[in-house]
Structures are given as structure tokens and as C-alpha cells.
Amino acid sequence: MQCLICHSMIRLSWTLSYLMMPQRSKTETICMACQKTFHEIDEASACPKCGRQQESQNVCKDCQKWQANGSYYYINHALYQYDEAMKAYMHAYKFQGDYQLRHVFDTKFSQFIKKFAVFDLIVALPIDKTTWTTRGFNQVLGLMGDLSNNEVLYMKRDRDEKRQSQKKRNERLQTGNHFYVDVECRQQIENKKILLIDDVYTTGRTLRHAAETLYRQGSDRVESVTLCR
Amino acid sequence: MDKSEFFGRLVLMPRDWTNLETSFKKLPTMQIAETRVRCLRCHTWHDKQVVALPRNEFYCSACIQLGRVSTLENFVTLEEPNQFEILDTYLTWQGELTPSQKRCSEEVLRAFNLSQDHLLWAVTGAGKTEMLFPGINDALQTGKRVCLASPRVDVCLELFPRLQAAFQDVDIALLHGHQTDPYHYAQLTIATTHQLLRFYHAFDVLIIDEVDAFPYAQNAQLLYATKQAKKQTGMCLYLTATPGDILLKKVRQKQLGVSYLPQRFHGFPLPEIKTKLVFNWWKKVKNKRLPKALKTFLTNCQQAKRQFLVFVPHINQLAVVLKAINKEFPDLKLTTVFSADEHRLEKVQLMRDGRIAGLITTTILERGVTFPKIDVCVLGADDGTFSSSALVQIAGRVGRNPKRPTGTVLFICNGISRSIKQAQRQIKFVNHKAKEDAYAVSNLS
Ligand SMILES: [Zn+2]
Ligand SMILES: [Zn+2]
Ligand SMILES: [Zn+2]
Numbered sequence: 001m002q003c004l005i006c007h008s009m010i011r012l013s014w015t016l017s018y019l020m021m022p023q024r025s026k027t028e029t030i031c032m033a034c035q036k037t038f039h040e041i042d043e044a045s046a047c048p049k050c051g052r053q054q055e056s057q058n059v060c061k062d063c064q065k066w067q068a069n070g071s072y073y074y075i076n077h078a079l080y081q082y083d084e085a086m087k088a089y090m091h092a093y094k095f096q097g098d099y100q101l102r103h104v105f106d107t108k109f110s111q112f113i114k115k116f117a118v119f120d121l122i123v124a125l126p127i128d129k130t131t132w133t134t135r136g137f138n139q140v141l142g143l144m145g146d147l148s149n150n151e152v153l154y155m156k157r158d159r160d161e162k163r164q165s166q167k168k169r170n171e172r173l174q175t176g177n178h179f180y181v182d183v184e185c186r187q188q189i190e191n192k193k194i195l196l197i198d199d200v201y202t203t204g205r206t207l208r209h210a211a212e213t214l215y216r217q218g219s220d221r222v223e224s225v226t227l228c229r
Numbered sequence: 230m231d232k233s234e235f236f237g238r239l240v241l242m243p244r245d246w247t248n249l250e251t252s253f254k255k256l257p258t259m260q261i262a263e264t265r266v267r268c269l270r271c272h273t274w275h276d277k278q279v280v281a282l283p284r285n286e287f288y289c290s291a292c293i294q295l296g297r298v299s300t301l302e303n304f305v306t307l308e309e310p311n312q313f314e315i316l317d318t319y320l321t322w323q324g325e326l327t328p329s330q331k332r333c334s335e336e337v338l339r340a341f342n343l344s345q346d347h348l349l350w351a352v353t354g355a356g357k358t359e360m361l362f363p364g365i366n367d368a369l370q371t372g373k374r375v376c377l378a379s380p381r382v383d384v385c386l387e388l389f390p391r392l393q394a395a396f397q398d399v400d401i402a403l404l405h406g407h408q409t410d411p412y413h414y415a416q417l418t419i420a421t422t423h424q425l426l427r428f429y430h431a432f433d434v435l436i437i438d439e440v441d442a443f444p445y446a447q448n449a450q451l452l453y454a455t456k457q458a459k460k461q462t463g464m465c466l467y468l469t470a471t472p473g474d475i476l477l478k479k480v481r482q483k484q485l486g487v488s489y490l491p492q493r494f495h496g497f498p499l500p501e502i503k504t505k506l507v508f509n510w511w512k513k514v515k516n517k518r519l520p521k522a523l524k525t526f527l528t529n530c531q532q533a534k535r536q537f538l539v540f541v542p543h544i545n546q547l548a549v550v551l552k553a554i555n556k557e558f559p560d561l562k563l564t565t566v567f568s569a570d571e572h573r574l575e576k577v578q579l580m581r582d583g584r585i586a587g588l589i590t591t592t593i594l595e596r597g598v599t600f601p602k603i604d605v606c607v608l609g610a611d612d613g614t615f616s617s618s619a620l621v622q623i624a625g626r627v628g629r630n631p632k633r634p635t636g637t638v639l640f641i642c643n644g645i646s647r648s649i650k651q652a653q654r655q656i657k658f659v660n661h662k663a664k665e666d667a668y669a670v671s672n673l674s
Contacts, residue, residue: 098290100279134301136283138283
């Protein structure tokens with residue numbers, strides 16, 4: 001088996017741990033050296049609102065700002081730190097479009113998502129039509145491995161942007177929010193606890209737009225899980 | 230996008246892209262077979278499962294650094310029109326060639342003219358680039374599109390200013406992976422061989438430098454890239470100091486013309502390789518004992534105050550060999566270096582300044598890095614990491630200075646490998662050629 005990142009051969013050593021957990025060793029997709037470049041977030045010293053790695057468990061500055069203007073409940077959980085190694089990975093996976101690289105994290109990430117079993121629905125953030133014809137895949141769905149997604153959120157096409165001006169005022173206040181819930185899916189999300197899934201939490205803006213959209217359509221509670229923060 | 234950017238190029242465009250002009254040719258990006266797909270840019274086969282995208286699309290992961298090829302796109306190309314401005318002067322270089330350089334240079338020019346594939350086999354330090362100038366000049370004057378390609382970025386970077394100085398008025402495009410400048414259409418292009426994959430029937434004259442810098446497997450891909458990049462009526466000139474099996478076979482079968490420049494500019498022969506069989510040399514060194522042959526080699530260097538290079542096959546052997554030598558020769562100042570070494574440049578400089586006696590290394594260092602009067606020892610020369618061309622290059626480090634045109638090249642090995650035999654044979658052959666009438670072009674059999 002070749003490491004998906006550095007292409008060196010992954011040596012399956014016949015150590016005790018291999019003999020005890022052969023399945024686990026078989027699913028390694030990257031070598032030890034590459035694994036070490038990524039850093040998991042330690043919940044004990046992460047922001048409880050956005051999952052950012054920091055020194056303490058206090059709410060971080062960014063989240064304090066969000067709290068000041070926001071009126072609804074929303075928190076994010078993240079698995080890895082969004083550091084140099086992770087940025088390089090995202091570049092190769094998402095922007096160069098090397099879809100195989102989803103396997104670097106899909107097992108771990110889907111296991112992480114499964115921890116949030118109290119939620120009724122798992123909803124991956126969608127991508128727009130243009131991305132489908134250029135990138136050809138939704139990077140979030142790729143990372144979710146064998147977990148199934150509930151397709152209730154959609155992305156408005158860029159062209160619709162112009163028509164914004166013709167919309168009602170309260171809709172216009174939502175500028176920049178490109179998400180909508182398909183009419184037929186409304187029942188599915190009403191009074192439900194929804195877990196949004198995304199690849200990266202950067203400013204939190206996109207995820208909050210998605211959460212708002214779901215709340216407006218009657219969801220009971222929305223949280224999110226991202227691969228990195 | 231300017232139309233000229235499509236001339237002789239494979240440009241990736243969305244599948245639904247259309248242009249009213251009919252001269253634009255759309256080509257498929259991938260060949261779809263039962264269980265596999267093949268990238269039509271780099272020619273790599275992939276398992277469908279591995280490179281599948283959702284919705285029954287596929288992509289190529291092998292050449293993704295050049296921008297992803299997938300079934301979501303088509304290649305779009307325009308036939309190479311040779312639409313170049315006619316200049317008053319092309320070659321502005323005014324240097325002189327030695328008689329044997331001149332002979333090779335004329336043979337190269339003739340191969341360009343006849344559009345026949347050709348091999349220029351010149352020993353390291355023979356002044357290859359200058360020999361190309363008259364031929365390139367002639368090709369440019371007759372409106373041909375010319376490319377000079379090398380597998381190595383550093384070689385391209387070194388060639389660019391030299392060619393620009395020799396052809397001052399000519400627009401030269403430099404293409405490599407670490408670059409941010411956008412591509413532009415030019416009559417003369419310098420590119421890494423990897424970049425050739427983006428061309429399609431573009432060049433009348435394609436010159437490949439250091440063809441054998443890569444092992445055999447990658448060579449097949451390189452030959453494919455070459456075939457794609459040159460026009461069907463075009464030709465290819467291979468430059469090398471150490472031709473590999475593929476090229477030599479073609480020469481023997483008379484599919485490839487050949488020019489030899491067996492002489493170094495100082496006229497002395499290449500030092501021949503001495504081998505010493507030492508069974509289990511690595512075990513000895515690990516136990517901090519040096520093989521007798523290495524001890525003698527180092528003693529000789531030390532007494533004559535000559536600098537030396539000791540090559541080892543693997544990076545993790547460097548420190549072990551250093552320890553063993555330090556124990557046996559505590560007064561000898563030396564250090565280790567490898568290609569990704571953070572302090573590589575500083576260490577090479579120490580060596581150049583004569584502040585250390587020697588380097589233990591895994592790499593032949595940069596081209597152009599020469600130490601005037603050194604001896605060389607290769608530990609484990611039979612290791613698979615040393616190709617025959619690498620071994621010839623290593624031997625070629627010795628005897629470059631006219632003040633000391635000879636030197637010791639010692640291979641310490643468990644056995645005589647095929648690569649060692651080939652390297653010895655090539656050096657003997659070249660030296661024999663040099664002694665012979667240098668003007669005769671003979672076959673290799
Ligand atoms: Zn790796
Ligand atoms: Zn926070
Ligand atoms: Zn390819």
C-alpha cells in the first residue's frame with residue numbers, strides 16, 4: 001500500500017498491535033510520517049462554540065462577536081487543526097481535485113461524526129452547479145465515507161444573484177446566504193435536530209447561513225461538525 | 230484566452246465549451262476501457278475504481294500537478310501554424326568551437342535539416358550547449374518551432390540565460406512547475422520534460438537534454454511525451470553523456486543517427502573505474518571497521534592532500550559511514566551531505582573552499598558543481614539505486630581539471646552488477662573512441 005500523500009510504501013509491520021487489530025492496520029491510507037504532520041484538536045482546550053484549538057476552554061473572540069449579533073443556538077465541533085499541513089491537504093484535495101485523497105480522512109471523520117448520534121439528520125453542505133461541472137465532486141460528501149447524506153439543502157446558482165434585487169426586503173437582508181431548502185424537504189427538517197457537515201470552519205459565516213436557513217424552515221436545533229477548524 | 234495559446238497545445242476546456250471557428254480541434258481526455266481508464270495526456274492507466282469521480286466521471290491522478298485531466302473536460306487544440314515574426318538576427322553568440330565540437334555541430338544541423346532523430350553523445354564537460362547554437366540558429370531562421378527540454382528544473386534555469394545571451398533578440402519561453410508566469414507562445418521554448426505533456430504536435434525540433442537522468446521506467450513515459458510534443462514531421466535530438474539501453478539499441482538498429490564527442494575539452498581520457506569486491510562491506514562499517522580498500526583510498530588521499538567524495542546508496546547510511554571513518558581517521562575533516570540537506574549549499578561551499586577534505590554523499594550534487602582535483606569512492610556501487618548512467622556521472626566528477634586530468638575512481642561492492650559492467654564498458658568505449666579518429670562516425674557493434 002502506498003501512502004496517498006507522499007507515495008512512499010506503507011510498511012505493514014507484523015507487530016503485536018497489527019496482530020491484535022488487523023482491520024485497523026489495513027485501513028491506513030497514509031504513512032506514519034505524514035500522519036504526524038496533522039494535529040487533532042484537544043477538546044479540553046478548545047473553544048466550546050467553534051471548536052478552535054486554543055489555550056483554554058473560554059469562548060474565543062470570534063465566537064463572542066457572533067454571540068453578540070446572533071439570536072439562535074449554534075455550535076461547531078472540529079476534528080483537526082487547520083494548520084499548514086491541513087491547508088496543503090485541502091489544496092490538493094479540493095482545489096487540485098485529487099478525489100482519492102478523501103480516503104486520507106474518511107474513516108476517522110465518519111467515526112467522529114457518528115459520535116453525535118442524538119441528531120435526527122445529517123446534512124452535508126452542498127456545492128453549486130458550476131462546482132459540479134468543474135470539480136466534479138462535493139468534497140464534504142467525499143470525506144463522509146459510508147455515512148449517508150440527507151439532501152435537503154441546496155445552493156442557489158450564481159446567476160440568481162442578479163434577481164436578488166427583485167426580492168422582498170426581509171429576504172434581501174440575508175445577502176450572501178446562498179442556501180435554500182427544497183419545498184418538498186421542509187417536512188423532513190421540521191422540529192428536527194440537524195447536524196451540518198462541512199470540510200473547514202474558517203469564519204463560520206457559511207455554516208451560520210446554512211443553520212439560519214434551517215431554523216427559518218422550522219428546525220429544532222442545528223450544530224455542525226467540520227474536519228478542521 | 231488568446232488564440233496563440235492553443236497552437237500545438239492541449240488546453241483543458243469544459244466539455245460543453247464551443248467555438249464557432251472550426252479550426253479548433255476537440256480531443257477526448259481519457260480512454261475508457263472495461264475496468265481501466267487511460268489518461269490521454271500522460272498515458273497512465275488507472276483502475277476505474279481508484280480514479281472514479283461521482284456521476285460516472287473519471288480523472289487522472291498521475292499528472293495532476295499540470296492541472297487535472299478529467300472526463301469533465303476536453304482537450305482543445307489548434308494546429309501549430311509556425312506564426313513567428315521574422316527577425317534580422319538570431320544567433321548573436323560569437324564564440325568559437327573546437328574542431329571536434331564543430332564536427333558534431335554540423336552533424337546536428339544536418340539532422341535538424343533532414344528532420345531525422347539524432348543522438349549527441351558527448352562526455353561531461355564537452356561543451357554541449359554551444360554545439361547546438363548553429364543548428365538552433367538555422368532552425369529559427371527557417372521558421373521552425375524549437376524546444377529545449379530537460380528532466381531537471383535546475384538545468385532549465387541554467388540554460389535559459391545562456392540561450393537568451395546567445396539569441397538576444399529571440400523571444401524565449403521558459404516553462405517549469407515552480408513558475409507563476411502564464412504560458413506564452415514563442416518560437417523557442419525551454420521546458421522541463423514534464424511540461425512537454427501539455428504540447429501536441431508543436432515542435433519541428435525537440436532537443437532533450439540529459440535523457441538518461443531518470444531510471445528506465447520513467448524513460449518510457451518521457452519517450453511518449455516526446456512523441457506527442459513534436460510534430461509528426463518533426464525530429465528529436467537527444468543529448469547525453471551516458472546513453473541508456475533504449476537509445477543504444479536504436480543506434481544499433483540504425484533508427485537513430487549519432488554524433489560522438491568523446492573528448493573532454495582538455496583532451497585527456499575519462500578515468501577508468503576500479504572495482505574491489507568486499508563481501509558484507511556494510512556489516513563491517515556498521516561495526517565501525519573500514520574495508521581495507523577504503524582505508525587505502527583514504528590514506529592515499531590524506532597523504533597526497535587530495536579532496537575526495539565517498540558515495541553511499543542510502544541516506545541512513547551516511548552517519549554510520551562517517552562514524553566509522555572518524556574512528557579510523559580522527560584527523561580527517563569531513564562531513565555528510567544529501568540532496569534535501571538543509572545545509573547542502575554551505576557544505577558544498579566548505580568543500581570548494583578546501584576547508585574540509587571530503588564529503589560523504591548520496592547524490593552527485595548539482596550539475597556544474599565541480600571540485601577540481603578529487604578522487605571518488607563508491608560504497609555499495611552494486612546497489613540498485615545506482616544506475617549505470619549515475620555511475621558514469623560519478624566517475625565523470627574525477628579528472629576535470631587540466632592540471633590534474635586523472636584520478637582514482639574506486640567502486641567497493643559485494644558483486645559486479647549489470648550497471649557497473651555497463652558503466653565500465655561505456656567509459657572504455659568513449660576513451661577508445663577518443664583515441665580513434667574522432668571524425669569518423671561508426672556503428673557501435
Ligand atoms: Zn506519507
Ligand atoms: Zn470560537
Ligand atoms: Zn495524466
